[in-house]
Structure formats: structure tokens, C-alpha cells
Amino acid sequence: MKFIKKHLIYIPIATAAISLAAMIITGYKGNLVNKSYTLFVNDLNSNKVSSVNMNTSSKMTVILNDGTKYQTDNPHTDTIKETLLLKGIDVKDSNNGPISETIPQAVFGISLIAIAVIYITQARSGRSSVTSIEMEDFSKKKDHVLNFDSVAGNEEAKESLMDVVDFLKNPEKYKKYGARMPKGVILYGDPGTGKTLLAKAVAGEAGVPFYALSGSDFVQVYVGVGAARVRSLFKKAKSHGKAVIFIDEIDAIGVKRGNGKNGSRNDEKDQTLNALLTEMSGFGEAEGIVVIAATNRLDMLDSALLRPGRFDRHIEVSLPDIKAREKIISLHLRNKPHSIIDIETIAKKTAYFSGAKLESLINESAILAAKDNSSKITEEHVEKAYSIIIAGHEKKERSHLKDEDKILTSYHEAGHGLVSMILTPQDKVSKITIIPTTKGAGGYTLTIPEDNNYYRIDYLRNRIKVMLGGRAAEEIIFGKDKITTGAEGDISQTTDTILKMVAEYGMGETLGLIKLSSLGSLASGYGNAVIEECKKLIDTLYEETIELLTENKKTLEKIALELLDKETLYADELDEIMREK
Numbered sequence: 053m054k055f056i057k058k059h060l061i062y063i064p065i066a067t068a069a070i071s072l073a074a075m076i077i078t079g080y081k082g083n084l085v086n087k088s089y090t091l092f093v094n095d096l097n098s099n100k101v102s103s104v105n106m107n108t109s110s111k112m113t114v115i116l117n118d119g120t121k122y123q124t125d126n127p128h129t130d131t132i133k134e135t136l137l138l139k140g141i142d143v144k145d146s147n148n149g150p151i152s153e154t155i156p157q158a159v160f161g162i163s164l165i166a167i168a169v170i171y172i173t174q175a176r177s178g179r180s181s182v183t184s185i186e187m188e189d190f191s192k193k194k195d196h197v198l199n200f201d202s203v204a205g206n207e208e209a210k211e212s213l214m215d216v217v218d219f220l221k222n223p224e225k226y227k228k229y230g231a232r233m234p235k236g237v238i239l240y241g242d243p244g245t246g247k248t249l250l251a252k253a254v255a256g257e258a259g260v261p262f263y264a265l266s267g268s269d270f271v272q273v274y275v276g277v278g279a280a281r282v283r284s285l286f287k288k289a290k291s292h293g294k295a296v297i298f299i300d301e302i303d304a305i306g307v308k309r310g311n312g313k314n315g316s317r318n319d320e321k322d323q324t325l326n327a328l329l330t331e332m333s334g335f336g337e338a339e340g341i342v343v344i345a346a347t348n349r350l351d352m353l354d355s356a357l358l359r360p361g362r363f364d365r366h367i368e369v370s371l372p373d374i375k376a377r378e379k380i381i382s383l384h385l386r387n388k389p390h391s392i393i394d395i396e397t398i399a400k401k402t403a404y405f406s407g408a409k410l411e412s413l414i415n416e417s418a419i420l421a422a423k424d425n426s427s428k429i430t431e432e433h434v435e436k437a438y439s440i441i442i443a444g445h446e447k448k449e450r451s452h453l454k455d456e457d458k459i460l461t462s463y464h465e466a467g468h469g470l471v472s473m474i475l476t477p478q479d480k481v482s483k484i485t486i487i488p489t490t491k492g493a494g495g496y497t498l499t500i501p502e503d504n505n506y507y508r509i510d511y512l513r514n515r516i517k518v519m520l521g522g523r524a525a526e527e528i529i530f531g532k533d534k535i536t537t538g539a540e541g542d543i544s545q546t547t548d549t550i551l552k553m554v555a556e557y558g559m560g561e562t563l564g565l566i567k568l569s570s571l572g573s574l575a576s577g578y579g580n581a582v583i584e585e586c587k588k589l590i591d592t593l594y595e596e597t598i599e600l601l602t603e604n605k606k607t608l609e610k611i612a613l614e615l616l617d618k619e620t621l622y623a624d625e626l627d628e629i630m631r632e633k
């Protein structure tokens with residue numbers, strides 16, 4: 053839209069130029085000399101005049117029999133025309149100039165007005181709308197193209213996105229196999245973790261244009277404008293063939309409908325969202341267009357957005373762990389004069405920093421170096437910048453965790469991971485990390501090999517122990533009076549599972565094979581007894597978990613300490629520790 057609007061002004065400019073040229077050509081009357089009125093009267097009296105061309109202007113044009121042409125004053129008397137006619141002189145009396153002259157004049161005038169109108173509206177809309185479709189054409193730019201090397205860390209996200217890159221490069225290949233490739237990908241994760249950067253890198257890797265729009269641009273615009281913007285964005289992208297369309301802050305238009313807090317649906321958002329969904333179903337698989345959206349909150353999104361054929365790929369972009377932070381710092385120090393050798397120490401100190409925050413740390417250091425007129429960025433500059441950044445952020449967020457919290461999280465997560473590796477080895481632990489994910493503080497990741505239809509009772513009991521492993525580890529290491537709120541999520545999960553076992557799966561004694569939820573109003577009589585049984589079961593399972601971890605305390609400590617050091621431990625590192633056990 054903006055693109056067309058921007059070029060609209062060239063149409064009247066062109067017409068103005070053409071009409072001006074026409075005016076010059078038609079208006080060119082040769083070098084018309086001016087002669088005095090008495091000379092004209094002389095010519096008239098000697099019958100030399102062939103024709104006279106007069107109009108409302110102060111001059112009239114005289115053509116003599118020999119073809120010479122000159123101008124003289126038009127006396128504007130009532131009789132002049134008659135006098136001339138009586139002498140048999142051809143008189144052209146036009147109030148308006150000949151058509152060939154007036155048309156270019158009119159067109160020129162209209163063009164000037166059009167230029168002014170378009171210029172004013174553009175200047176105005178430029179001021180009032182912050183929206184601009186950001187466009188970068190990676191298919192043409194060959195120098196400093198963003199690619200996956202520009203994004204440090206985030207290896208898992210990059211791996212998932214490699215598929216998308218391959219699809220963008222060879223959509224036909226996938227079509228041949230009848231594969232349905234993702235039209236939409238959602239990148240979710242904390243602010244500043246590099247979601248935008250990754251989306252640009254996909255376009256860069258695939259060598260296709262990148263179009264970006266932010267969901268927040270649609271807030272507070274008139275109904276219909278957002279939808280129109282979406283349509284024009286897609287139209288533009290499609291006209292180029294392959295493309296990456298990036299929609300930042302998709303939550304601004306795609307929050308769940310009827311969500312209590314954000315309950316007041318807004319027509320504009322709905323229309324914009326609908327336009328987006330329509331556009332997405334409107335292009336075919338082989339077209340090579342991928343829409344990448346970013347959000348900080350995947351759980352807030354409307355399920356309509358997440359359905360197959362829409363944004364059905366969800367890729368988490370997490371905060372960097374120590375290795376990734378080292379890479380990000382190195383990346384941003386590259387091309388800057390510096391004398392920093394010990395990047396590892398900086399990485400150690402910056403736990404829970406996002407990529408954006410690390411970038412601003414390095415930038416701040418560079419500013420300090422410049423202020424000092426120092427030839428290089430030194431470790432002292434980084435030190436100073438660190439204090440500035442921490443002070444600036446501390447008020448706003450719980451940004452940098454205290455070491456104490458880090459230690460606690462390490463043991464907590466190690467507890468989950470260790471219990472899982474011992475009791476449910478079939479569920480492969482692919483990583484344990486103390487870097488918080490959007491789902492909560494810390495975390496370990498399970499890759500469950502097969503999707504089971506049924507779970508055996510012993511498996512369910514073991515799963516509960518895995519969930520209790522975090523709290524149990526805290527208690528073993530720090531003592532009962534030092535336990536934390538960190539286990540809240542675990543506790544709600546175990547409660548759900550145990551309640552289902554006793555009240556729905558027929559695995560308890562109080563109800564036997566009776567399903568509590570089928571009892572309707574009769575269920576209330578069983579309430580307390582069911583809770584009693586659940587509590588007893590959980591207590592027993594918790595004790596067993598404490599026992600198990602106490603027996604394996606050495607391994608627990610080893611995992612925790614390595615976690616503290618490396619922040620993330622992957623399957624091979626964990627296998628190594630378990631082998632040494």
C-alpha cells in the first residue's frame with residue numbers, strides 16, 4: 053500500500069512535465085517582435101495586413117501578406133474589429149486561446165494541484181502511522197547478508213529452521229513428494245532472545261526477500277486498516293515469488309478470544325486476524341512463502357492460529373546458556389577494537405542475560421571506551437558497563453539471578469533429571485538446564501520415545517517421583533527449613549496425576565473401580581477420603597524419592613555442580629556422568 057502511495061506522486065509530476073512541454077511547444081510563437089501601434093496603422097493603411105489575431109490580452113498578433121508576424125498593442129476599442137473586417141482582413145477573435153494551448157495549460161494546473169494534495173496527504177500519513185512494512189531483499193543484497201552465523205547459540209531453533217530454509221530453496225522438491233511444509237512458524241521465547249534475528253537469518257540463508265510487520269501496529273488503527281495492511285503485505289510478498297513474511301508480536305492480534313483479562317474483543321484485531329488466516333490459507337504449498345511469527349507468550353495465542361496449515365510449527369527460542377553467551381559476546385565484539393581475552397568470565401557473570409542485553413553490554417562498553425579515548429575496549433570498560441546495565445535493569449526485572457538461586461535451581465533440576473534417568477530410563481532426558489524457559493524457572497527436557505495409549509501404574513508412580521525429585525533434592529541438600537516455592541508447578545502436576553489415579557483410573561482403594569466424576573452429587577461424600585488417600589500415596593512416594601536421591605547423593609551433586617558451571621547439560625554429558633556412577 054505504502055509502496056504504491058509513495059509512487060503515486062510521480063503520476064502528476066509526469067503529467068505536469070508533459071503538459072509543460074506541450075505548452076512550450078504550442079505556445080512557441082517564434083521570436084515575435086513588438087511593434088508600435090502607429091507602425092501597425094501604417095501597415096493597415098498600406099493594405100499589408102493579412103490577418104489579426106486578438107483576444108482579451110493586451111497584445112494582438114498581426115500577420116502581414118508576406119508572412120511576417122509581430123505583436124502590437126490591442127486598443128480594445130469597440131470598432132477595431134469592424135474596421136479590420138471592412139478592410140477584408142481576417143480577424144481571429146478568441147476569448148480563450150486555441151484548444152491546443154488551453155488543454156496543456158489545464159492539465160498542467162490540475163497536475164500541480166494533484167502533486168500538492170498527494171504530497172500533503174503523504175506527509176500527514178507518514179506522521180500519523182508508525183506502520184511501515186519493513187522490507188529487506190536478501191535475494192539481491194549479497195554483502196552482509198544475515199544468516200545463521202549472525203545468530204549465536206539457539207542451536208536447536210536453528211536446526212528446526214533449517215527445514216524451513218530448505219523448503220524455501222526447493223519448494224518443488226517437497227511438492228513432488230506431496231509433503232505439506234509449514235506455512236507458518238511461531239518463534240516463542242523471552243524478549244531479546246533473537247527471534248527477529250532468526251527470522252531474518254532464515255530469509256538470508258534462503259536468499260529470499262524479508263517482509264516484516266508488527267502486531268502492535270494494528271492496535272488503535274481504524275477498523276479495516278489492519279486487515280488491509282495484512283492483505284497488501286501478502287500481495288507484495290507474493291508478487292516477488294518466494295518470501296519470508298515476519299509478524300512480530302503476533303499476540304497483539306492473536307490473543308485467545310474470551311480470555312478473561314483480555315476479554316474485550318476488538319473488532320479491529322478480529323478482522324486483522326481473520327485477514328491473516330485467510331491470506332495464509334490463500335497461498336499454495338509450492339509457492340515458497342513462509343510466515344514466521346514471534347511472541348513472548350505462546351500460551352496466550354488463539355487456538356485458531358495454531359491449527360494445522362496455519363502456525364503449526366512452534367519453536368522455542370530460549371535465553372542463552374553460558375556457552376551461547378560466550379558466542380554472542382564474541383560475535384558482538386567482532387569488528388570492534390578490544391583487548392578482551394577472558395570472554396568466559398563475562399559469560400559466567402551474565403547468567404539470565406538475553407542476547408539483546410549482551411549486545412547492549414558490549415555496546416555500552418564501546419561507548420565507555422570511546423568516552424575514554426581509549427584505543428581499545430578493555431575488561432574494565434566491560435566491568436563498568438556491567439554495573440550500569442545491572443543497575444538499569446534491576447529495577448525492572450529480576451534479571452540477574454543471585455548465585456544462591458542458581459545453586460538452588462541446579463540441585464532442583466538435577467533432582468528431576470537424576471530420578472528420571474534412574475526410574476524411567478525409557479524416557480530419554482535430552483537436556484537439563486537451569487536457564488529458565490517461558491514455561492517456568494529452570495527445566496529439564498524429556499523426550500518421550502513413544503506415545504503410549506496406556507500407562508502402567510508403576511510408570512505413573514515413577515513419573516510422580518520424577519516430579520517430586522526437584523523438591524526432594526532441595527530438602528536433602530539444604531534441609532527442610534530451606535525449601536523454596538520453586539516446586540509449585542511440580543506439586544500441581546503431581547496432584548493432578550495422583551487424583552486421576554485414585555479417582556478416575558481405578559487405581560486407589562477408597563473408590564476402587566468407581567469413577568468419582570461419574571458420581572455427580574453423590575461424589576461429595578467421598579471427597580475427604582479421596583484426599584486422604586492421595587496424600588498418603590504422595591507421602592510414601594516422596595519418602596521413596598528422598599531415599600533414592602540420598603542413595604545417589606554423589607551423582608546428584610555431580611550433576612548439580614556441572615549444571616552450575618555449564619548451565620545446560622546435554623544427553624551425552626549426562627550419560628557420561630551416569631556411567632561413572
Ligand SMILES: Nc1ncnc2c1ncn2[C@@H]1O[C@H](COP(=O)(O)OP(=O)(O)OP(=O)(O)O)[C@@H](O)[C@H]1O
Nearest residue numbers: 202203204243244245246247248249380407408411
Ligand atoms: N542469539 C543471538 N546472537 C546474536 N545476537 C543476538 C542474539 N539474540 C539477540 N541478539 C541481539 O539482540 C538484538 C535483538 O534481538 P531480536 O530483536 O532478534 O530479539 P527478539 O527475540 O525478536 O526480541 P523481542 O521479543 O523483544 O522482539 C539483536 O539485534 C542482536 O543484536
Ligand SMILES: [Zn+2]
Nearest residue numbers: 522538539542
Ligand atoms: Zn521442578
